[in-house]
Amino acid sequence: MPTIICPDCGKTTYLDPEILHYDWEIACKYCFTKMKVKGSTSKGIIVTRMRFSLRGLEQYWDYLSKIEQERLEEAVYCSKFAPTACESMCFDALCSLLRRLYGEKKELGYYTKKMEKDPNLSDLSGAISYFYHKRNQVDHPERTSNPLEAESTFSMTKRLILGIFKNKPDFVNRSRSLKR
Ligand SMILES: [Zn+2]
Numbered sequence: 001m002p003t004i005i006c007p008d009c010g011k012t013t014y015l016d017p018e019i020l021h022y023d024w025e026i027a028c029k030y031c032f033t034k035m036k037v038k039g040s041t042s043k044g045i046i047v048t049r050m051r052f053s054l055r056g057l058e059q060y061w062d063y064l065s066k067i068e069q070e071r072l073e074e075a076v077y078c079s080k081f082a083p084t085a086c087e088s089m090c091f092d093a094l095c096s097l098l099r100r101l102y103g104e105k106k107e108l109g110y111y112t113k114k115m116e117k118d119p120n121l122s123d124l125s126g127a128i129s130y131f132y133h134k135r136n137q138v139d140h141p142e143r144t145s146n147p148l149e150a151e152s153t154f155s156m157t158k159r160l161i162l163g164i165f166k167n168k169p170d171f172v173n174r175s176r177s178l179k180r
Pocket residue numbers: 006007008009010011028029030031032033
């Protein structure tokens with residue numbers, strides 16, 4: 001029986017084996033993520049998210065500032081149809097969080113260097129170097145993003161935010177008293 005894996009929760013959904021070609025939207029019955037399902041049983045089925053998801057950030061959501069929450073929510077709304085805007089929103093959210101973490105009012109490039117030298121964040125080196133390479137491309141009007149890039153940036157943003165909160169308990173404590 002043909003199956004698809006939900007890109008968000010990883011659970012399996014079974015498709016009707018009588019249908020040979022798929023090109024429609026379905027929702028995961030476990031987490032309700034909307035997915036586009038395209039392809040055929042013989043050639044393979046491609047599953048893409050209709051929208052990105054903030055799933056995974058629940059436990060730290062309240063420790064994000066209002067601005068950071070709004071930027072991330074806007075990134076979700078932009079995800080499929082405005083990938084350049086989506087990436088910009090991710091960078092803004094990160095930059096705001098990093099300004100709170102390290103102080104000062106600098107740009108993302110400055111903070112990626114700070115994170116690289118931070119011994120508490122050494123297990124995040126992959127995500128950090130992703131943003132180190134990305135930072136020059138953002139907000140340059142001659143460039144646009146494609147949906148795949150937006151998806152990587154969005155998931156890397158989530159990974160970095162989660163990693164920072166996990167590795168920096170003092171930052172979690174500081175974030176408890178955020179004024180809203
Ligand atoms: Zn799911």
